[in-house]
Amino acid sequence: MIELNTEYLVKQIDFESYRAEVEKIHHWIDDKTGEGSDFLGWVNYPDTYDQKEFARIERAAQYIQLHYDVLVVCGIGGSYLGARAAIEALNGLHPDSKVEIIFMGHTTAPSYISQVLKYLKGKRFAINCISKSGTTTETAIAFRLLREMLIEQAGEEASKRAITVTTDKESGALVELAKKYGYERFVLPDDIGGRYSVFSAVGLLPMAAAGINIRDFMRGAKEALDEYDNPDIATNAAYQYAVIRHEMYTKEHKSVELFVSYEPKLVQLAEWWKQLFAESEGKGKSGLLPDAVTFTTDLHSLGQFIQDGSPCLFETVLMVKNPAVDVILPGDEDNLDGLNYLEGKTLSEVTEKAMQGTLMAHSKTGGVPNLVIYLKRLNARSLGYLMYFYMRACAMSAYLNGVNPFNQPGVEIYKKNMFHLLGKPGYEK
Numbered sequence: 001m002i003e004l005n006t007e008y009l010v011k012q013i014d015f016e017s018y019r020a021e022v023e024k025i026h027h028w029i030d031d032k033t034g035e036g037s038d039f040l041g042w043v044n045y046p047d048t049y050d051q052k053e054f055a056r057i058e059r060a061a062q063y064i065q066l067h068y069d070v071l072v073v074c075g076i077g078g079s080y081l082g083a084r085a086a087i088e089a090l091n092g093l094h095p096d097s098k099v100e101i102i103f104m105g106h107t108t109a110p111s112y113i114s115q116v117l118k119y120l121k122g123k124r125f126a127i128n129c130i131s132k133s134g135t136t137t138e139t140a141i142a143f144r145l146l147r148e149m150l151i152e153q154a155g156e157e158a159s160k161r162a163i164t165v166t167t168d169k170e171s172g173a174l175v176e177l178a179k180k181y182g183y184e185r186f187v188l189p190d191d192i193g194g195r196y197s198v199f200s201a202v203g204l205l206p207m208a209a210a211g212i213n214i215r216d217f218m219r220g221a222k223e224a225l226d227e228y229d230n231p232d233i234a235t236n237a238a239y240q241y242a243v244i245r246h247e248m249y250t251k252e253h254k255s256v257e258l259f260v261s262y263e264p265k266l267v268q269l270a271e272w273w274k275q276l277f278a279e280s281e282g283k284g285k286s287g288l289l290p291d292a293v294t295f296t297t298d299l300h301s302l303g304q305f306i307q308d309g310s311p312c313l314f315e316t317v318l319m320v321k322n323p324a325v326d327v328i329l330p331g332d333e334d335n336l337d338g339l340n341y342l343e344g345k346t347l348s349e350v351t352e353k354a355m356q357g358t359l360m361a362h363s364k365t366g367g368v369p370n371l372v373i374y375l376k377r378l379n380a381r382s383l384g385y386l387m388y389f390y391m392r393a394c395a396m397s398a399y400l401n402g403v404n405p406f407n408q409p410g411v412e413i414y415k416k417n418m419f420h421l422l423g424k425p426g427y428e429k
């Protein structure tokens, strides 16, 4: 499903020199003995997930599809990025799915929130509120506003059927709300952190409501689990990716990794990837800054810097080998635009040539290392595979850097400061 091309890395990597280190860390991940091991529930989840809850997710999604035009997914960070990434990657930017998915709870911007509320007026909408802690301010604010509007529009009883929550099994404000009002509840297991939660109800319910085949998605994840549950650096592509990142950071002194894709519908996947790596690795004043660009669009903006600016970055290109659709360029009698030399060619051929030209320009001329990750095709199954690949690579990469991949102390500090400044009881100091 995935193939790495290291030809454009400028210097080749001696994977063998990492054999012992990678094996040791692999066992930390597998035996749950590394730092942060309380949060390794995601590792085997595609194999061990609760089938009954999965069936409930499918039923809830069908119910949403039958009764509502819009699903508002209310969450932030790991409680929303995975679902959004998967839905956009698979359904595109102008989807024709039955249910429109809108995201709220990831911002406090009054302009955005009031626009969404206005848009929902008179529409049949459901809410899926997602928060592990149940205390995240952005999400709680959005949920309060949405609930109020829903109750006003559809009535108290109907609102109970329209609301689902995904949260901790036992504790937190969302559990209490769900119990009091009888909202259907889905669980984010204790041992899975937000950014590793896309294979739980956090990702699955919004995806299923958007019409995505979540069985295929989980099948892909399970295939990746089987593939990467392997300590051998010579054959484990996820660990090779981790080692390349580590070499870029420690030996080539790069401080930025750019996620490159040629697909606008992968912008949100890049956002998910950014969170995964930034929150897992950016600790102790160390780590690569994960950033993202979409080509060829950004070749006309950041391209100049990448080619010729300070040599602080390397690129990791995600390329889908076999696009599901293509467009053939027609000929034109006048040829005033001079494009007849492309007559009969497909846009995927044009994109492929743009990629090759860029790889050569950036790596050969500009000296910017480029890794290419080829994904055979993009569908629910391969996306599940790919997201698991990144998660496994991320855990290895953070451990190679000597940090705990599963906490996020920096995020907690801002949350506490915000509570204090807003005057939340219990946060006076």
Ligand code: PA5
Residues within 6 Å of the ligand: 076, 077, 078, 079, 130, 131, 132, 133, 134, 135, 136, 139, 193, 194, 195, 196, 279, 408, 411
């Ligand atoms: O990855 C993480 O753990 C974070 O990004 C959280 O998902 C995010 O802060 C939201 O937290 P919660 O789900 O508790 O509302």
